Amino acid sequence: MDYFSSSCYFSASTRFNGENEEGMVMRKKRVMVVIDESSGAKQAMMWALTHVANGGDLLTLLYVVKSSDHSADGRSKEEEAACFAKSLASFCKACKPEVQTEALAIKGPKLDTVLSQVKKLEASVLVLSQSKPSAFSCLFKRSSEEFVEQCIDRAECLTMSVRKQSRGVGGYLVSTRWQKNFWLLA
Numbered sequence: 001m002d003y004f005s006s007s008c009y010f011s012a013s014t015r016f017n018g019e020n021e022e023g024m025v026m027r028k029k030r031v032m033v034v035i036d037e038s039s040g041a042k043q044a045m046m047w048a049l050t051h052v053a054n055g056g057d058l059l060t061l062l063y064v065v066k067s068s069d070h071s072a073d074g075r076s077k078e079e080e081a082a083c084f085a086k087s088l089a090s091f092c093k094a095c096k097p098e099v100q101t102e103a104l105a106i107k108g109p110k111l112d113t114v115l116s117q118v119k120k121l122e123a124s125v126l127v128l129s130q131s132k133p134s135a136f137s138c139l140f141k142r143s144s145e146e147f148v149e150q151c152i153d154r155a156e157c158l159t160m161s162v163r164k165q166s167r168g169v170g171g172y173l174v175s176t177r178w179q180k181n182f183w184l185l186a
Contacts, residue, residue, distance in 0.1 A: 032123040040129035048127040055098035081105040130161035
């Protein structure tokens with residue numbers, strides 16, 4: 001796994017603690033969201049920001065880069081991913097300033113990278129985007145569906161996949177280890 005250090009990378013401490021009014025040290029949540037350019041990932045990020053992260057918590061946006069190919073404008077995919085993640089982190093900070101945000105762009109195999117970062121950063125909650133199941137999902141699953149299921153089964157924290165319901169219905173479909181496609185009207 002390669003970390004990209006550029007002007008678009010925020011660093012973070014491994015432990016994230018704070019004190020309450022009585023002076024007791026309280027552990028705040030680290031909410032990790034796996035992001036990419038898809039609308040589903042952005043919806044999952046906003047859901048995590050509005051429904052999971054509270055004031056003082058840390059929202060970590062993780063972009064996993066698969067290859068080191070160069071884009072059309074000559075920048076590396078890693079640089080683009082880091083800048084994209086930073087722009088989303090800035091957006092989250094503007095929407096909910098009481099939540100600390102950080103952006104990570106890491107090169108590596110997606111599943112292994114996500115699982116290792118959850119463990120390394122001691123994430124409390126992992127939020128993933130859940131794609132709409134294909135018509136043939138009973139016969140064979142898409143790689144994105146398998147990725148989400150593997151994360152839910154193997155991550156060492158509460159893992160949730162989120163998909164916004166269609167326009168007329170509203171709410172979100174949320175899946176965890178214990179409940180699949182739970183409709184949350186929020």
